[in-house]
Amino acid sequence: MKDLGYVVYATSFFYLVDQLSFVDKLIVPSSFESFDLRVLEDLALDYVNEVDYIIFTSDVNFSRFPKSKIIGNVDTGAINDKFKLYKKLYKNFLLPETYLLNDFNEALEVVNNSDKSFLVKPRFGSGGVGIDWFNKDSIINNDFILQEYVSGSSISSSFLAYPGSDITMLCVSDQVIGSKRLGASNFMYCGNVTPFIRDVPKVHNISSKIARMCRLRGVNGIDFVLQGDRVYVLEVNPRICGTFENIETSFDINLAKAHIDSCNNDYFNLPSLRNFSVKLIPYSFIDSAYTLSSTDNVHDISSMDYVIKKGSPIATIITSDRILENAMSKAQRLQKIIYNSKK
Secondary structure, three states, X not given: OHHHOOOOEEEOOOOEHHHHHOOOEEEOOOOOOOOOHHHHHXXXXXXXXXXXXXXXXXXXXXXXXXXXXXXXXXXXXXHHOHHHHHHHHOOOOOOOOEEEEOOHHHHHHHHHOOOOOEEEEEOOOOOOOOOEEOOOOOOOOOOEEEEXXXXXXXXXXXXXXXXXXXXEEEEEEEEEEOOHHHOOOOOOEEEEEEOOOOOOHHHHHHHHHHHHHOOOOEEEEEEEEEEOOEEEEEEEEOOOOOOHHHHHHHHOOOHHHHHXXXXXXXXXXXXXXXXXXXXXXXXXXXXXXXXXXXXXXXXXXXXXXXXXXXXXXOOEEEEEEOOHHHHHHHHHHHHHHXXXXXX
16 A cells, blocks of 8 residues: 555554564554454544545445445445355355344254364354354354355455446365464465466356345455355455465465456456465464564564464465465465474
8 A cells, every 4th residue: 555655554463574564554452352343443543534445455444434445345244244244145145044133052053963173153253253163162252153064175256346337257265274284273374376377267257146146345355165066155355365465476466456456347357376375373382472574474473572462363475376385385484484484
């Protein structure tokens, strides 16, 4: 955004020293107990009168912010609510069996009467936070989603949506989910590989239809599970997603500009693929500080005296190469360096 001439304010749960090169003001909470997005919403609202435009990169409650300043989707309540989204889409697309419940015994009855495995998910949220297998020890609070587990390849589409309901498909990416080598819990988001090595025409078709049904604008993403020839829709992300850096690296484009232009119905011409891009997010196995310095391939770095809690992200690795295996090898080498930098 700074490359486009804007003064940039950003919110984050962490004070990331390398981000100061990309933003003019980084706003972080003095403390927080969990990754509750309302914390970031409250911080951002303190500055909302100082900015002209707002672009979302997480599933905060968009309705708390002035619509006239938002570049992108405005009315996302029925999209971010996982059960409302299920009710909107299930008649037209293949989705996992999904229930909205508020009682453990109700969930147990569903599971006991099925030969399927099920997950417990929060009704709102992203990044895999709060998702786990349903079992007799599951701790359940308030409304929750009980959802059939569908095995297969976790992939996502990224596309630009225009006011006239057309889309430009940017790419399909392979998702890295719940990697134990990266210290993640079962379903935590751990990164992407862009582009996905298989061509999946159904994903383009489904993305186009959902963009029209949900009246999406700008950069958006949809999470899928690919099971043979069957494509299951999991979630719709009506905002800039985690594939942002991958797409910019793979195609050598400024995706922020493409987002703004597409919201103004200015069609984007996607250039040819230049590289495969790998993004990995290593999580800390223990409470520890890490002696990292910013490089071209390691980002989102905390100060060397900051203790990163077990299960929290340490940094973000972004590598690229014309050969996928080379890009992955580079990322894995950096992953080892990061873990070896533990104090």
